[in-house]
Amino acid sequence: MSDKVKSEAQMTETMVDEVNAVVLPEPGEASAVVPLETASPEVREEIRSRMDEIDMSDTNSIVSFGSAAQGELQEISQAMLTGVRNKDVGPAGDGLRDIVATIRGFSISELDVRRDRSWWEKLLGKTAPFAKFTARYEEVQAQIDRITDNLLKHEHVLLKDIKSLDLLYDKTLQFYDELALYIAAGEEKLKQLDTVDIPAKDTQVQAADENDQVMRAQELRDLRAARDDLERRVHDLKLTRQVTMQSLPSIRLVQENDKSLVTKINSTLVNTVPLWETQLAQAVTLQRSAEAAAAVRDANDLTNDLLTANAKNLRDSNTMIRNEMERGVFDIEAVKQANADLVATIQESLQIADEGKARRAAAETELKKMENELRDTLASAKSRGDGRGDTTGTSVPKSA
Known part of the structure; x- marks a missing residue:
């Protein structure tokens, strides 16, 4: 692992600790739908202000009732999805798997520096075992450097996503609370329509003369239709609030997974990869030591062979010389024959x-x-x- 990647990984470790230290709030009793009559003065004012957004004569105001609360949440979600492509799904986990596969592909047990190349290896021009070993080490080192660099990039992206998820969680929780106010306002408006507005309009229809009764009856039907639209809208807001409540733990789950993955990546970069590199370096050193030991052994064997051969030659030479020294100038047999x-x-x-x-x-x-x-x-x-x-x-x- 390069010094640059190692330094950045150590700097990122502080950011990982800060991210893991963040505790997100949980929805409490304050997030429940509180009726207007039992609400506190501050909440009651909030409910009334949202009731004022409803115009029973304007269908759009009913259909869009409560949609303003989701605007900021939607902007955050769209910002998080900007630039995301399908190929970006799961790259960090793939990087970790690549490192494991790379290390497992480096099999020291298959290496034997003492063996000679087979005729097939010589025919194909393959390198000697130790040369192949060092070349394999250099290849693995390059792969680890490339993968760790990619992992560091993914770690930065995940940290950014975690912070974005913090913001998304806060805004979702605010949206959840806001929906409670809109639902309370809608239910209060429905209650007002059922108990005050519609009965009053019905009384006007009954009291109107024949020429004006048709118009008043139509207004009553429109009011009742608008009331039904509002009821459906409030029901949709309740469903939306339920889905929003379910999305809160989902966000937390995704965020926790990202935190776990970031922690794992950081631990891999700071602790595991240097350990792997140390082990690989030791493996190369051990092989070099084994090769040096074999060379020393061969030298010692040659020295012993030389000593043995020289001792034998000395003995043979000494025997021959002493025999010649002890002989006369002429052998008696040779003299007799001559x-x-x-x-x-x-x-x-x-x-x-x-x-x-x-x-x-x-x-x-x-x-x-x-x-x-x-x-x-x-x-x-x-x-x-x-x-x-x-x-x-x-x-x-x-x-x-």
Whole structure:
């Protein structure tokens, strides 16, 4: 809730207390219809002044008898209805329901900051749980600010209506009392007509001559018709007074409902909404703390894993290094193998040398043999005395 709305709500709280402190008067015995003969001098004067408004020869004065008392009341009612539209019915209650629906839509239990996004959420590009959580909080905060602002406006309208209803109740109560005076005046006038005016007019008809008797009889009939109209008008005023008496508790009931609603709205704005906002802020903080705790836990787990891995690596490395340190420059087995290989190599070399020497000796013998054979062949060819053989034979040098 914004600071402006909060400040206005606190200022309105004083107005709500003032409105609730107003006590409206109830109709008492003074509002009863009092006959003229038993009325106090002041009331008797009021009744006589209203009797003077009746002109039995003027039908309009009879029909409109008592209507002047309702004029001011009608003006107040019309002023209250000015600007009222059907859409304005019940907006404050709707605002309260909207706040409840908004808060209930914020479900913390559905949030798990530790879980990874599902493949479906990744496919749709949905945000991570905590990012979604904070975005939801910001959305709820904006909705609460908007609803509380509307509630404050409705609260001002309801306060205005309550004050108007106070005025309407006072004027209705005055109208109720005024109707009692008009009814008393009408009944007194009817009584006067029945006991004085109509009998007097009847006497005039009886005493009139034949030429004037028809006119006097018509006047008597008109007077009796006017009397009946007045009686009906007085009856209507009695019905109106009864309805007016019923409207007084109706006004009080509507006003009490408005007062209760204003009190509820003010309590919601001043107490409930800040409490909700505090709880929501705590929820966000708790989630952030949970996320931080998870990060710390992961760091601790990583540290423990590193310590364990390093200890194992140290042990393995130490074992390998110590083993290498305790070894000689050459392993005895390697030396023995190398010595055996060397001896075998020397023996093989000697054997190969002997074999090579034997092969060279054999080859030399063969070479000598082949040389002797060639020489003998060439000698045989020379003894035959052919020129080719001589040339060929002499071309081979003699052996020493």
